[in-house]
Amino acid sequence: MQASGTSQQTLQAIWRAVRAIPRGQVSTYGSIARRAGLPGRARLVGHALKVAPADLELPWHRVVAAGGRIAFPSTSRAFVEQRRRLREEGVSLQRGRVVSEANLSLDELLWKRP
DNA sequence: TGTATGACCCTGA
């Protein structure tokens, strides 16, 4: 087997960070990237989630874009599904956006721009 | 090998 572009190690670091988001809380792509030791690589987080094996059962719905926005088009199935799952965990949303700042995970607040 | 695309982010106008 040949290690393709993104090493499994890198992908796993991202998956680990996503798995660490507590229920009822959300984090952002950028924040996850930093937590995984990959600052500035938010895009890779999106990719890692896309290719994540389903059996990992990652809480992908807890990952939103900057500002609490859901990253999918509001008309997509994924959008609806993510919104449903978040509400089910008690996260309030409005116009595709997580409402309360308090709902952003703690590390997101701590890592706020230096 | 080069170009296009994308589950992103940030700053500035």
Added chain:
DNA sequence: CTCAGGGCCATAC
């Protein structure tokens, strides 16, 4: 709020 522009870079074609 929108838009443009720069950064990031793995994949797909």
